[in-house]
Amino acid sequence: MASVDLIWKNGRFGQTSRRDAWWGESLLVFLGLGAFIVYGTWAAFQGNHYTHGPYLSPFYSPEIFGDSAHSWFGPKPAWFPDWMPFSPALLILWAPGLFRFTCYYYRGAYYKAFWADPPACAVGEPRNTYLGEKTLPLVLHNLHRYVFYIALLFIVVLGWDAIKATQFDDGFGVGLGTVILTVNACLLSCYTLGCHCSRHLCGGGLDVVSDSPIRHALYQFTSKLNGNHKKFAWASLISVGFADIYVRLCSMGIFTDVRFF
């Protein structure tokens, strides 16, 4: 096919005839994701103040090894290399981190906000070369579904944490922390189950879905969640960060947990 002869030299960074604040959305994504990454990294390296009573910060759950009562297999094992920084969060946070890093929504958002590829729709880019997701390294995003399988395990664990957050020393109860951890588990479930891979596996990969009623119902359900995937991506990002801050402040004694009953 004959190459198309374009006369437009769009390829100047920021070149556009757009009049609106086209940089606004990318700036918000940059600040939002940037703030979360900075706070999340800081919180993960702390290794303390991640529990309060029955509450466990979602950054630290599951606590595979650690000093709190929530730990699955006791304290840091003797074989753990001394030179490596240890925190229960560092053992597990790679999974939700990779899940978001390879998420279709976040990919589109951070290619714009962090890599200006493009900086916004119909706005000139800083680089002429372009590989897209066709070659290494970005072709690895095609393995997103494997991180999705791991993320499914995390929502089970965080759901269990929300149930355990009702088990106070004096018996069953509900505190503000219980509500926060429950809302967080729900938002994370909506985000995870609305993943494009989830939708594909439930029925999106079939051309005829009507003869498998269960898969059809699952496909419709995941498609509904998927339609709001961006909203759940942000809502769950905020809720997971906020849940950590809440548990941290309670544990540090800066904030006193409110007990409803």
Next chain:
Amino acid sequence: MRNVEFRIWRGDGKGGDFRTYTTGIDDGMVVLDAVHKIQAEQANDLAVRWNCKAGKCGSCSAEINGLPRLMCMTRMNSLPLDEPVTIEPMHSFPPIKDLVTDVSWNYEVKKRIKPFKPRKPDAADGTWRMQQADVDRVQEFRKCIECFLCQDVCHVLREHTKHDEFIGPRFFVYTAALEMHPLDTEDRVPDLKETDGIGYCNITTCCRQVCPEHITITENAIIPLKERVVDRYFDPLTRLFRMFK
């Protein structure tokens, strides 16, 4: 009536520049009305392509204040009128004259996509049976009016001119309509990966944002096709599973 200034690109395949026109705008006018008024009163040789004035023929695609839009569906009162309104032809295709571009590349691409190949008829009278639930999904794609605004905004074509390696969002929508059709038996997944360049799409959703028919291009067409390509080529488990099937 108020006077509004327009900057309209005038030129052809060799180049051009912006000319300024001022004309009176009435309530309810769309950009195409203003262009026609300028054409009638001040620039009889101004080339503009249009047909239906109802957002259904996909002819009047242009860039208004830098954004790909249909001129007949963009109301003047939705634009800031205290500054000049910029109107340019689409950047991803060669200009023929003024606001008219040569979109024939798209027709060539379309010819390459494997056509609909239905299974054998279900009934003796040569007809088929299918469930509404199974066609629901592809019906959205049939709303396409081939305005090519999505092709215009896509940075893979617009910025990186990969016209030879990438079919663009319009034709992912077209492929999705065929590939997900319950009666279709053709296999377009190898083409998607190899010649259609689906891996170039970095899902930045600009195509979906400009589509005048509000087709959820990225999420309902491109990503599901990408997932089918993953099934076939990248997922080690499905590959293993196929080997033993």
